[in-house]
Amino acid sequence: MSVISESRLTTRYLWLSLLAALIPLVIFSWIYNAYFADLMTRVSEQQMTARVAATQNEMRSFLKERKYELDNLADQMDDARLYRSQAPKVLLEEFENALRLQVDARDVYGVAFFTSQGELSWTFPAALFSLGLSSQTPVTPFEGIELIGPAQSSEYFPNWVILRRPGSSRIGSEQPQGSIGLILRFASLTDTMRHLDQSRIYHPLLKVGGGQAFDTVAQAVVSDVRGDSGVEVIPGWSLHLIQDQGLAALSPTAQMRYWLIILVIGTALCLIWLYQSISRRLNHQVSGLIDSVERIAQGDLDSPIEPASGMEIQRLTLAIDRMRDQLKASIEATIDGERRAALGKLAAGVAHEIRNPLATIKTTVASLARVEQVEAHREMLQMVDEEIDRVNGVIHHLLNYARPSEPHAGKIDVEELLRSVVVLASASARQHAINIVYSCEDNMELWADDSHLRQILLNLLLNAMDAMKGMGGNIHLSAETSSTGQVILTVADQGQGIPQEVLVHILEPFYTTKATGTGLGLAVCAALVKANAGTIRFDSQLGEGTRVHVALPGKSSEEIV
Template identity: 50%
Template sequence: MNIDRSSVRHLGSLESECAGEEDVPQNPVSSKRLTTKYLWLSLLVALVPLVGFASLYDSYFSQLVARLTEEQLATRMAATQNEFRVFLRERKFELEALADQFDNPEFFTRKGRQEISSELESLLRLQVDARSVYGVVFYDRQGNIAWTFPKERGTAPFSANIANFEGAELIGPTPYSIEQPAWVILRQSLLPHANKDRIGLIIRFNSLTETLRGLDQGNIFRAFLRAGDGNAYDVVGQPVSITQTSTQQSALLPNWSLHVIQIPNLVMSSVERMRYWLIVLMGCTVAGLLWLHMSISQRLNRQVESLIQSVEKVALGDLDTPVTAVQGMEINRLTHAIERMRLQLKTFIRSTLKIERQATLGQLAAGLAHEIRNPLTTIRTTVVALSRRESNPEHREMMAVIEEEIDRVNDVLEHLLNFARPREPHAKRVEALSLLNSISILGGASARNQGIELTTQSPEALQLWVDEGHVRQILMNLIINALQAMSVRGSSICLQAIRHDNEIELSVTDDGQGMSAAIKAHIMEPFYTTKPAGTGLGLATCGTLVNSNGGRMSIDSVENEGTTVTLFFPIAPPIKSNA
């Protein structure tokens, strides 16, 4: 690339023109007027967004609380009530199944335990093995407990309250104690509407109270069950004292009810804390701006000296430091002229460096092609020979994949040789799920060796319109970079494909060490690397291939948290029907 000589002469004349204006008289500057305007403008720009954010935050949080209390609470109350009844209904069905098996009146006497067969005893044992059932109780015709299974269950005293539930009776609960868990009995007669022999399930009381977990919202709501004994119990079945009026309540059974209480000062602590810090932030902003503008006022008289120092830096070759702009004076024209000269010189130098980098890349690619292609040819020949003699289909498939990857590496070397003029991509339909699974197989071994989990997520129907070899190379480069960025076992890499409008998003997400803002600013530049043995061509090549396939690439990274690289490719066009 030849630098335009007229542009160089223009820069020289511009430098001479700037040098010739050294003795131009300067008008006095009113520092008071300039800094006052700057102060008020900065305060307006800084405080208006803060005040707006605080207002939006309060409004949003108030609406959120209103939705929780008015809509979601009613829905969850109905769901919890239904779950409570479904639980009892399921136990009732189990009880009816037992009643069908124990139809002998002799079973409902004191000696009924000796009358049951081994099959019926196995049935009882299977029933009490359930998590929510403690045992089975048999009543005689006088309503007394004849016997229980297991023998030691059902001996604790019950409250006198009996609640009807769909033809059955719910008795209890037993008094709460730390030594013995509480339970209730769901009892039913053997014959409908008959008050003779009856059988009951001894149910863990905690199983009933656990149905309230969907309503218990931590610091927002507390749910309680008021049982037939008149006591209130929390979600773990412990008795509590309710001293606050219920926000909402709903009847479950006769003398059984569901209560929900809103915690006092629901959001006061978090909202007040947020408001406090917003006020502190605004105060600090105002104080900082006042200090800044006082400092600017004191230094305004030294602006001309600052401009001279900026020009001297450009003359000494420092093209990265912008020329200090001075507003509101005739010297502003000179400032902009020098700044344009600096930017033009910087652009020319960067263009020259880019040409040199591409030339170096060509030399490096030629060396890589010579040093790598010969061993790859030997490896490929060996794999082909082994594949012909291999009888295991899985091994042959793995060798076929290895052969394909060797061909892909050869393609990569060819791409490096043509980095300055990459080949035109051969776009075709590519199944996203199949592509990601193939990449996962290739990178899975390296990931497992490092103790890293490699997963894929993609709907089966997604199809890209890309060069498959290009995309494979891009994804493998990104996986290798992710593996090199993670040193802790137990980390994970996720390959995901989703559809967004008319594009397919392919993302590679890791929870490695991430990148700082300084590294991220240069990470796409050729030959820029943070690894001692790296070439700095991986992401640069990826960017070139993405652009050649009509896509785009973005990198989101947080230091010490991880990195997500997202690729946007066009979706495959629909298949035209021949009809």
């Protein structure tokens, strides 16, 4: 029978399961793309707007803090002589501590003093005097002060910006006083933008007066951003977010969408591969089971089914294998029953047609033997009488095999059974220089028909003697209890053993290797053992002898329950 894989239940089930797994995933992806993506975009934009506003406030706070420091410093530096081109050395020493304290701040490079005309007078430290201030440097007003710069970094000075407080006239003088300024580290101001930097997505820029733009480390960059497209920090200065270009510069929401698409496709491919693998494996296992069932249907009951992995398939395999064993046993029992029925009819006919004439012949031969005077004739008559007994024995075995008597089971003392059987067989054993030894556990009992069991053991002992004829030695008869509660009776001889090709047929009726055997002795034993709910098994090795194991119940079925 051919099986089309596409129509198999396993294949259809797996494909349906695959669709059931993929459809919710696709629906979820569509819902996310239609609803959640837009929501995430709005949430992301709101978060970025809040972060930009926070950065704007941080920049303004930075400038206001420096303005406050500048106001305090200006109040201390109220001597007009400080704003001359050359301040007196004595005066510098007087204000040096205050200046040095200000310069030690992290964000301050130094202090600059300007004349009333706005020209740089001198700086503290003096090395900053050559920082490159020119009339081209942009000036931006901020809350009553001025921001000069920022200026490009040079070989000697990094980027800087001067926060200058314009000069005022002294009381009682019409001449305006010069101005003072803090030379600030411009990178401290741009560093406040670092929280806005999203690598490979967008980066912040600070655009100042004059059209210059700076990044988070105060480096000038070329950008075409419009002045009105950002958030104003101070008049003329604005904060911008520049979106990167290309696939790597996608927004977080777009990136999430692409990653979701990749995840869906990857999951679908993995599921398809997984389901294909499972389908092939199940189809292979199911095909093996189908082939095994087809062999059983064709009559092959001897080939076991190969075990399969997987709990369900393994259980199904074991169930089919048990069915095969039971079917084989049922067929064998049916054949054996039919054979016994045929033999029963044959035995009945033989018993009727042969036994009665044999009885007459035996009686006549016995009478002739008593009156015969010639010794040679008497020996011939004796031989005829023995052959008549042999024919009667064959008929007796045939009747026992074909129609064994029903067992009348009861408790049997095993030790007493073995002792009595050994006594019965010892006389024949001594004639062949054979010693029979028996052993068993104390107070051991079994449940069987006593006469059947004696017949079985005597037959097995006689066979063991035949195997050891002319050799001598010991026959061991033993009994022990198995883990399942059965009593195992064992007859072990020291003969030559039985070849394997003979051993497989040893319980078949009329099968014998003896010149004078009927082939029914062991078959009758097997029938009697089976009638008493037992089993018989042979173990034999050439040159080592044979062991026959008879397993019988130790208790009745009512006691077991």
